Amino acid sequence: MDFLTTVLLLLVGAGGGVAAANVLRKRTGLTDVRHESTLLLERIEKVFKVVMAEGYFSEIYNYQDQKKILYLLNDPKKAMVIAKSKVLVGFDFAKVRFQLPDAANRTLVIEAFPEPEVLSIDTDYRFYDIQAGILNHFNGTDYTQILSEAKQVMNERAMQSDLPKIANNQIQYMMYQLSSSMGWHLELPEADQRRLDALKAKAEHDELPIKAVLPTSNESGRSQS
Template identity: 85%
Template sequence: MDFLTTVLLLIVGGGAGVALSNVLRKRSGITDVRRESTLLLERIEKVFKVVMAEGYFSEIYNYQDQKKILYLFNDPKKAMIIAKSKVLVGFDFAKVRFRQPENGEKKLIIESFPAPEVLSIDTDYNFYDIQAGILNHFHGEDYTRILDEAKQAMNERAMQSDLPKIANNQIQYMMYQLASSMGWQLQLPEAEQQQLEALKAQAEEPIAAPKQLPIG
């Protein structure tokens, strides 16, 4: 057997072996899936953000894009997205401005306190009823824009809910209790101080004793 014949037999035998291996793998239900990921760390920042309220939201978002073909007829594409989100609302304490009286009095004066903000949104998206046009197809940037718009809508909905008010009440009363436990007085800006006084009054209201039912 000459060298060329030997090489041909090896090639044919190797090809047959690969084909047989693929057939057996398909029959056994085993698939060879390879995934690669690259993690890039851009930066690390020190933050002091406190979560004071969390809410759970569901949103149905309808997306539609109209495109005219030859200025004659519309070629729409549309999709329906159902988003379920967990929204965390709290405060960035790096924005707090405070001072202590010069006479050394145990009093913390808050000159400026930030408004509550959405600290994070953890969203699960599901796409339904995706309909592409004849020539107006969906592309990667379309899905990115849809998700960004849905997330922005969820952010606005969260800020229009009771979450900011709940977070405000929580942080004010928490700071008051913390200062009181250390023997300090807390003074907030006028509007926030009025809210705190109302919260303190509610907390100090005695709980009415249950009425006794008449016997007999």
Template identity: 60%
Template sequence: MGLSTLLFFVITLLLGGAVGYGLFYVANRKNAQLGQSTQSSTILLERIEKVFKVVMAEGYFTEIFDYKDDKKFLYLFKNSKKALVIAKAKVLVGFDFAKMRFRLDETTNQMVIEYFPEPEVLSIDTDYKFYDIENGIWNRFSHEDYTNLLVDAKQAMNEKALEGDLPRIANNQIQFMMYQLAASMNWKINMQLPEANQKRLEEFSNYDEVNAEPKLLPKDED
């Protein structure tokens, strides 16, 4: 075998190895990229329900929750964990008309309402941010603690919305809309509600707008 033939054989072997390694590297890189970008998800539809809910008032709330939990170790050493939670929420208040009971009297063109639902919170869209989280040495925040904090904050938002003016605004809005709609169709609404239901709706009807009138300043005496 001559020298030129040997060199040709060695160069061919090196080139073949280099090409083979390059093809192997490219194939593995593509497989790796495909493996990284592959995702799978499963969406399960549990149930579909027909609802007749009408939103009549919308409110925006911001609440600050100062959470602190103290625990004692061996009844001697106190250890605390703290957190500041700022919660923002959009609250929708309205009525679930599936709860209303009524009958139509076509001879007198009347809608006789025998039960009218109270305004309720239909939806709360919340956003939470945690600040100044301080963990104790042996008293630390867990995932369950964070979940409970969010549940408490949402419950507080729900109570605050029902205690405010949103239910009264929603009740006045729905009453006005119903009577106007009935009058436009030459119908009348006849409320024949149970006493407790009537009294409760009257409480929601008592809505007084805030009147901000400037007070006159006393005149300066000469």
């Protein structure tokens, strides 16, 4: 009888301790949340990419997927994504083709210059108005597809903005300034040379440095927002 009494007392005490701990945890708001992260470095590459313009964009992206139940009833699911992005546009100098520098005449000739490209998109996504169907539910693949399509839309919108033009003007000004500071003459491809000559002519007409006649990427980005 003494043994059974001891066992019962131990069980009651343990149960009371667990109950008291749960009550205390609820009152203090303590939660046991654990996060684990694994970082895998796949490769490191040497690049020579230069950012010449940045723009800030906001986009409302609507996603809708229609699914039929028994080929008769529509079972749609939809979501609205608001994306705010910082887009960096510039050049990959690995794609530039130079002639051998003419040291005697101190001339640097560029045969071909790459088109500006989006170098990075830093985006903050927020999901709103997520409505799943009766049987047509969202899964991980759906969210991945939504984010991929929203990023692609942002990339296209950036390239349709003034950012590529601004980047072209900026890179030509930078190369012109760099070569002039060293006493060299810079020769660009015909279209780029005309653009640079136009910038220099405008600056001389207004008696301003070339940089003063260049538009700013922030103004371009905000105008697209």
